[in-house]
Amino acid sequence: MYGDTSIQKPIEIAEPTSEEQARLEVIFQQKIDDNIKIEPQEWMPDAYRKTLVRQMSQHAHSEVIGMQPEGNWITRAPSLRRKVILLAKIQDEGGHGLYIYSSAETLGTSRAEMIEQLQTGKAKYSSIFNYPALSWADMGTIGWLVDGAAITNQVALSRCSYGPYSRAMIRICKEESFHQRQGYELLLTLSRGSDEQKELLQESVNRFWWPSLMMFGPNDSDSPHSAQSMKWKIKRKSNDQLRQEFVDATVPQADFLGITLPDPDLKWNEESGHYDYGEIDWEEFGNVIHGNGPCNKQRIANHIKAHEDGAWVREAAAAYAEKQQNKQVA
Amino acid sequence: MADLSKKDALVQYAAQIGDNGLIIGHRMSEWCFRAPTIEMEMALMNSALDLIGQARELYSYAATAQGEGKTEDDFAYLRDEQDFRNALLTEVPNGDWGDTIVRLFLMSVYNKLFFSALADSKDAELAAIGAKSLKEVTYHLRFSSEWMIRLGDGTSESHNRVQKSVDNLWVYTGELFTMTDAENLLLKDGISVDVAALKADWNQNIAQVFEQATLTVPADGWAQLGGKADGVHTEHFGYIIADMQYMQRRYPGCEW
Ligand SMILES: [Fe+2]
Ligand SMILES: [Fe+2]
Ligand SMILES: [Fe+2]
Numbered sequence: 088m089y090g091d092t093s094i095q096k097p098i099e100i101a102e103p104t105s106e107e108q109a110r111l112e113v114i115f116q117q118k119i120d121d122n123i124k125i126e127p128q129e130w131m132p133d134a135y136r137k138t139l140v141r142q143m144s145q146h147a148h149s150e151v152i153g154m155q156p157e158g159n160w161i162t163r164a165p166s167l168r169r170k171v172i173l174l175a176k177i178q179d180e181g182g183h184g185l186y187i188y189s190s191a192e193t194l195g196t197s198r199a200e201m202i203e204q205l206q207t208g209k210a211k212y213s214s215i216f217n218y219p220a221l222s223w224a225d226m227g228t229i230g231w232l233v234d235g236a237a238i239t240n241q242v243a244l245s246r247c248s249y250g251p252y253s254r255a256m257i258r259i260c261k262e263e264s265f266h267q268r269q270g271y272e273l274l275l276t277l278s279r280g281s282d283e284q285k286e287l288l289q290e291s292v293n294r295f296w297w298p299s300l301m302m303f304g305p306n307d308s309d310s311p312h313s314a315q316s317m318k319w320k321i322k323r324k325s326n327d328q329l330r331q332e333f334v335d336a337t338v339p340q341a342d343f344l345g346i347t348l349p350d351p352d353l354k355w356n357e358e359s360g361h362y363d364y365g366e367i368d369w370e371e372f373g374n375v376i377h378g379n380g381p382c383n384k385q386r387i388a389n390h391i392k393a394h395e396d397g398a399w400v401r402e403a404a405a406a407y408a409e410k411q412q413n414k415q416v417a
Numbered sequence: 418m419a420d421l422s423k424k425d426a427l428v429q430y431a432a433q434i435g436d437n438g439l440i441i442g443h444r445m446s447e448w449c450f451r452a453p454t455i456e457m458e459m460a461l462m463n464s465a466l467d468l469i470g471q472a473r474e475l476y477s478y479a480a481t482a483q484g485e486g487k488t489e490d491d492f493a494y495l496r497d498e499q500d501f502r503n504a505l506l507t508e509v510p511n512g513d514w515g516d517t518i519v520r521l522f523l524m525s526v527y528n529k530l531f532f533s534a535l536a537d538s539k540d541a542e543l544a545a546i547g548a549k550s551l552k553e554v555t556y557h558l559r560f561s562s563e564w565m566i567r568l569g570d571g572t573s574e575s576h577n578r579v580q581k582s583v584d585n586l587w588v589y590t591g592e593l594f595t596m597t598d599a600e601n602l603l604l605k606d607g608i609s610v611d612v613a614a615l616k617a618d619w620n621q622n623i624a625q626v627f628e629q630a631t632l633t634v635p636a637d638g639w640a641q642l643g644g645k646a647d648g649v650h651t652e653h654f655g656y657i658i659a660d661m662q663y664m665q666r667r668y669p670g671c672e673w
Contacts, residue, residue, distance in 0.1 A: 151450075151455065154449060154450045155450050158449035158450045161446045161447075161449055162443060162446060162447060162657075162660045162661060163660055163661065163663050163664060164664070165494075165664035165665055165668075165671075165673040166490050166494075166673045167439075167469065167472070167473050167476075167489050167490055167493055168473075169673055170446075170469060171466060171469055171470065171473070174446060174449075174462055174465060174466050174469070175466060177449060177462065178459055178462045178463065178466070181455050181458060181459050181462070182459065184455055185455050185456070185459075223664055223673075273673075276672060276673060279672075280671055280672055281668070281671055283668060283671075284668070284671055389450060389451075390450075392451075393450060393451045393452060393453070394453075396451070396453070396513065396514075397452065397453020397454065397457075397514060398453075399572070399574050399575055399578070400453040400457075400514045400515075400568070400575070401453055401454065402571070402572055402574075402575070403567055403568050403571025403572050403574070403575030404567050404571065406571045406572045406575075407566070407567040407570055407571040410570065
């Protein structure tokens with residue numbers, strides 16, 4: 088869902104209102120077809136801009152809300168080394184959020200507006216972060232599966248047509264791969280540990296496997312308006328393509344951990360050269376997207392509380408900055 | 418205490434400095450996803466990383482000096498509450514952003530003086546840790562001083578709130594300048610820092626920032642002691658330990 092907004096109402100594409108506009112649209116599409124990046128100051132169709140703002144703000148919100156489940160374990164990390172790794176990882180995610188918010192701001196929507204949309208429920212974030220982080224093993228599973236799924240998406244997005252977003256993805260992907268390796272390494276340690284540690288590992292993967300697959304969004308047959316995003320190269324691969332890439336890359340890693348993935352239909356298909364996997368519970372997906380996941384209310388309530396508790400601080404900073412400004416003028 | 422060996426004193430000393438870093442770092446890490454802006458949150462998390470990093474180096478050194486094959490994690494995870502010798506100032510709850518900034522500021526003024534003195538320790542390892550930590554705490558001091566000034570000289574609400582934070586936390590500052598037996602013993606060999614001697618500079622540095630922040634320095638009155646000398650903590654401390662040590666206590670002897 089980092090790169091898929093098809094669960095929301097499609098943004099309407101207006102017919103060109105003048106010959107001049109029709110001409111601009113042709114030039115615009117030509118650039119995209121020629122793989123020339125679109126930069127902020129250039130002309131772009133209104134719906135392209137809106138689609139990007141929606142997708143990028145959703146991505147930024149995901150980075151920020153994603154700090155909550157992991158933040159739930161900082162104080163309980165079982166070693167100082169792991170504590171520091173986790174802290175640094177969460178900090179990276181905050182950095183990703185900031186970076187994507189500023190890339191999105193190049194399209195004319197302020198961070199304050201985007202945050203307002205998040206808090207009022209108008210903007211979404213990745214459904215995965217509405218699942219709770221219940222055990223220490225989740226800190227490894229999130230790195231391995233959630234960052235792993237995010238990378239699959241973001242590698243594709245690093246070739247997207249909008250320059251600032253594409254560049255943000257290139258930079259962020261390097262850190263995400265690092266997170267994924269660290270997460271996997273945490274799980275590897277559990278897999279070589281005591282029986283109880285192995286149980287922690289298996290139990291965590293059981294909870295996160297299906298929600299990770301849901302991160303790629305609905306089946307292609309159920310996301311009819313992705314076609315326009317593909318044409319604009321905002322989306323470079325379909326949801327099902329990305330999901331398949333992720334499954335193919337992940338199953339051998341699960342084998343190496345000595346765990347089972349909770350899908351009886353999961354098996355290698357010699358003919359297609361891919362893993363087949365079972366049907367995703369789309370009802371659960373729909374529920375989580377529409378506010379009924381285990382943590383939806385908590386995540387947004389936390390965000391709003393931090394925002395409101397901090398109001399007097401932001402006001403003080405603004406008042407102080409203004410005083411300094413006035414002193415300089417005087 | 419008369420027969421405290423130099424070795425034991427060194428172990429206690431390194432661990433005690435580490436305790437300050439770990440516990441204040443722990444408190445700051447509790448700000449994750451709770452700060453007024455992402456930028457502010459990241460600055461706090463950054464400082465938490467530095468402070469916990471300092472604790473790791475100091476615990477590792479304590480473990481080496483002790484020579485019983487222990488690790489940094491034994492110090493963090495397998496000691497009991499009364500074994501921790503952090504100053505009480507580092508453990509009191511975060512409160513609001515103002516309380517957190519005031520605590521970080523009071524501690525950072527101290528840390529800067531402390532680590533620059535420790536950088537001259539006759540113990541090469543402690544001197545190296547002191548020099549490295551000095552760079553980090555200098556940044557914490559700058560960050561927290563800027564916020565002291567913004568809050569103190571921001572709105573009347575922020576001024577009143579931060580003054581109240583200062584007034585509430587002041588009682589814990591006296592402990593920073595008390596000397597333990599280990600510190601007194603190591604001082605003779607030029608290994609430990611004479612923290613009692615840092616008080617005058619500390620007062621002066623505090624007063625400078627407070628003036629810019631239009632804040633009032635409280636009078637030195639009653640100083641609450643306990644953590645540093647005796648491991649007698651506040652009621653809040655047990656919860657830090659319960660949280661922090663939960664995994665190690667629940668699953669003893671595991672690699673993580
Ligand atoms: Fe990220
Ligand atoms: Fe991401
Ligand atoms: Fe990540």
